[in-house]
Amino acid sequence: MSRLETFVALRYLRPRRGRGLLSLTSGISVMGIALGVGALIAVLAVMTGFDTHLREKILGTNAHLVVLSYQGQMKDPQKVVEAARSVEGVVATAPFIITQGLLKTDLGNQGVVIRGVDPAEEGKVTILPSSIIQGDWKTLSIGGYVAVGKVLAQRMGLMLGDPVTLVTTEGRITPMGLIPRFGNFRVGAIFDTGMYDFDANLVLLSIKDAQRLLGWQDGVTGVEMKLRDIYKAKEVGRRLVARLGYPFYARDWMTMNRNLFSALKLEKVTMFLILTLIIIVAAFNIVSTLSMMVMEKKREIGILKAMGCTTGVITRIFLFQGLIMGTVGTVLGTLLGLGISLLLKKYHFIQLPSDVYYVTTLPVKIVPRDVMIIALSAMIITLISTVYPARQAGRLDPVEAL
Structure with a gap:
């Protein structure tokens, strides 16, 4: 110009x-x-x-990839863990159990999500162990203890050492009919993830306690995994399922939160x-x-x-x-x-x-x-x-x- x-x-x-x-x-x-x-x-x-x-x-509170079974209960999680170790891109694995239940306290009852975790392995996959603000994560390893979310603890008036009862939706059949399974625990830790749904509805306990509560022996719901590249979760899941075959299937974090x-x-x-x-x-x-x-x-x-x-x-x-x-x-x-x-x-x-x-x-x-x-x-x-x-x-x- x-x-x-x-x-x-x-x-x-x-x-x-x-x-x-x-x-x-x-x-x-x-x-x-x-x-x-x-x-x-x-x-x-x-x-x-x-x-x-x-x-x-x-991505902090959930795994990048989870492997589940069409049969509901996964009776051989070690098979999935060994297969995951041979697939490139998988950094860590941890078995878990998840079910619906009822938390009973002196102040009342509330529906909750009961999640059984391996206290030694969970920290390699999610940030749940590092989200503890009161108590000690290691109490889950002792057995008989649960960790509850901050919002849930405030709502139910729970403090460290308080007794709680967990009642599951799964029951055992007796001559008197179907009787729900329940277990008595104490609050060993309180966590704050910053995710309201987790802090208001989640109860954590050791996977051994969860198996006893459900009567599952060595069974789990699935195996959760942490990946090196989160954007390759779908591809890693496809390779892993191809190696495992039926009845296993995988769900990645993008699919679970697509909506x-x-x-x-x-x-x-x-x-x-x-x-x-x-x-x-x-x-x-x-x-x-x-x-x-x-x-x-x-x-x-x-x-x-x-x-x-x-x-x-x-x-x-x-x-x-x-x-x-x-x-x-x-x-x-x-x-x-x-x-x-x-x-x-x-x-x-x-x-x-x-x-x-x-x-x-x-x-x-x-x-x-x-x-x-x-x-x-x-x-x-x-x-x-x-x-x-x-x-x-x-x-x-x-x-x-x-």
């Missing part, structure tokens, strides 16, 4: 005395783009932070599209601003053409004007969005109910790629919006203009 085109474009953007309307509409257009870009950056930073935080929580992550992805895309409309509306303001400017500068455009300026020169002058407005709006919006995101990340002044959102404050994660995509998209939208008024200016007949 020549110096003449740059000079004229910048000159036209300066407000003239008695011509405040164009200056006002230009400012509104720039602020519209800035608000759209800023809101989009801040919202996507929160959405990305929430997705990342939730993913980390889920949740699909909903988050859809929400992120929807918010992106909705907030992009703000930028598009601001771009239409640029169209109207430049169109008004073309009408106001009609005589000056005629003079420039009479002096030898080509249609291309006039078109580029107005394209450059729109580009300047778009650039200023995008830069201001980027600074605004990053500023809001950094404030939210540092001060956590927006509180959230953990039983709904799994977090207590808004998690924020700024992804440079997202910021660049938003900024480039805003620039492209504003540049496209300047094409029509710029071409109209270039097509003006100098004779009619004068």
